[in-house]
Amino acid sequence: MTPVNAAMWRFSLQRRGLHSSLSLTKNVKSKSPAEQRWLQRQLKDPYVKASHAQNFRCRSAFKLLEIDDKFRLLQPGRVVVDCGAAPGAWSQVAVRRVNSAGTDPALPRGTVVGIDLMNIPPLDGAHFLSRHDVTDPATHAELLQLLPGGRADVILSDMAPNASGVREMDHEKLIAACLTLADLAERVLQPGGALLCKYWDGFLARSLQEKLSSAFAHVQTVKPNASRKESAERYFLARKYRR
Ligand SMILES: C[S@@+](CC[C@H](N)C(=O)[O-])C[C@H]1O[C@@H](n2cnc3c(N)ncnc32)[C@H](O)[C@@H]1O
Numbered sequence: 085m086t087p088v089n090a091a092m093w094r095f096s097l098q099r100r101g102l103h104s105s106l107s108l109t110k111n112v113k114s115k116s117p118a119e120q121r122w123l124q125r126q127l128k129d130p131y132v133k134a135s136h137a138q139n140f141r142c143r144s145a146f147k148l149l150e151i152d153d154k155f156r157l158l159q160p161g162r163v164v165v166d167c168g169a170a171p172g173a174w175s176q177v178a179v180r181r182v183n184s185a186g187t188d189p190a191l192p193r194g195t196v197v198g199i200d201l202m203n204i205p206p207l208d209g210a211h212f213l214s215r216h217d218v219t220d221p222a223t224h225a226e227l228l229q230l231l232p233g234g235r236a237d238v239i240l241s242d243m244a245p246n247a248s249g250v251r252e253m254d255h256e257k258l259i260a261a262c263l264t265l266a267d268l269a270e271r272v273l274q275p276g277g278a279l280l281c282k283y284w285d286g287f288l289a290r291s292l293q294e295k296l297s298s299a300f301a302h303v304q305t306v307k308p309n310a311s312r313k314e315s316a317e318r319y320f321l322a323r324k325y326r327r
Contacts, residue, residue, distance in 0.1 A: 131310050135173070141205075144242060145173035146310035147319075148280075155321060157278050158182050161192025163236045165227065165272065166210075167218040167265065167281075168243025169198030175210045178240065185209025197230050199223060218243060219264040224271050236272045241265055241281040251316070255286035262320075266295050269325060277325040280306075284316040296322040 115123060126132050131143040138145075152158050158181035166175045175198045179185050182194025185208045196210040204212040211230055216223045218241070228234045245257045262281050269279055279300065283289055296303045301324035311317050 140176055141171040141173040143173075143310065145177050147308045148174050148177045148240070148242075150308040150310055151280065151306055151319065151321070152177070152181060155278075155323075157238050157280065158194075160188070161194050162238055163195040163231055164197070164238045164240060165231070165236045165268075166196060166198040167239065167241035167268075168200055169212065170200035170202040170204045170214075172198065172204050172207050172210070172212075174198075174240055174242055175204070175207055175212075179207060179209035195230075195232055197227060197236075199227065218268070219261055221267075224268055227268075228272060231272060234272065235274045237274050237277050239265060239269060239273060239277070239279045239281075241279070244282065244284075251284075252286060255284045255316070256288060258282075258284050259286070259288040259292050262292050263295060266299060269299060270327075273325045273327075275325055275327045279322040279325070280319055281322075282317060282319050285318050286316065289318070293320060296320055300325050 129143065131146045135141075135143045135145055140146075158164060158178055160181070160183040162182045164178045164182055164184075166178055169175050175196055178196045180187070182196060183191045184194040184196045186193045187209075197213065198204055198207075198210055199213045199216050199218050201215065201217060203214045206212070213223065213226060213230075216226070241262065243258070243261055245254065245261065247254050262283055265279060265281055269277070273279065279296070283292060293303055293305075300322035303320060303322045306319045306321050307317075308319075
């Protein structure tokens with residue numbers, strides 16, 4: 085874990101009530117400059133505040149909410165695979181929208197399966213494969229057993245390797261992981277299904293787009309408002325899977 089990631093993790097625990105944001109601000113001076121910058125940004129971020137108010141595990145929930153409000157991927161009854169799911173905010177959104185906790189008995193009940201290298205704290209309505217590698221075919225085999233009829237309607241991926249800070253290297257690593265999602269789609273995605281995957285923009289983005297275009301009728305780039313403008317983060321939304 086990088087020092088900034090460690091700060092993020094401590095910060096998220098602190099915001100969940102172990103310390104007030106006042107004491108956190110007081111402690112800022114004891115942090116490294118990178119940690120201080122990160123903490124100051126978090127304290128000012130309206131999406132961070134909203135995620136606490138709405139009980140989301142992190143601000144990334146708002147990226148998926150925004151994309152889904154526009155494209156309606158997550159409908160009641162749908163089966164969703166959430167890749168790189170920890171700490172679980174996207175899964176929270178998916179559970180609410182596909183009704184996988186059965187909150188509304190009048191609507192069809194969906195399924196949400198999340199996968200991450202890290203531990204994902206339990207969530208009502210979701211099944212998690214913690215400490216599993218999305219890129220590993222053995223994980224795909226386990227996943228198949230958890231999906232009704234072995235099929236999913238939507239694959240989400242907010243997967244991101246630990247950033248080294250070397251932009252090109254991080255970009256290449258994430259694209260390599262995203263390319264394996266095409267194999268996962270081949271194993272589990274329904275014809276007509278959708279894949280939403282995060283990537284960091286760079287010279288290999290086009291090859292990922294081409295790979296997705298060979299399997300999906302429609303591929304586009306999306307950058308939700310909740311994704312920081314200065315970040316190279318983008319999402320490919322691939323729809324209408326052709327088996
Ligand atoms: C930005 S976080 C995801 C946040 C999540 N969408 C949420 O809303 O809570 C990226 C996650 O991708 C996970 N990850 C990276 N590479 C992975 C891989 N090969 N297999 C599974 N998870 C991976 C990391 O462990 C990390 O938890």
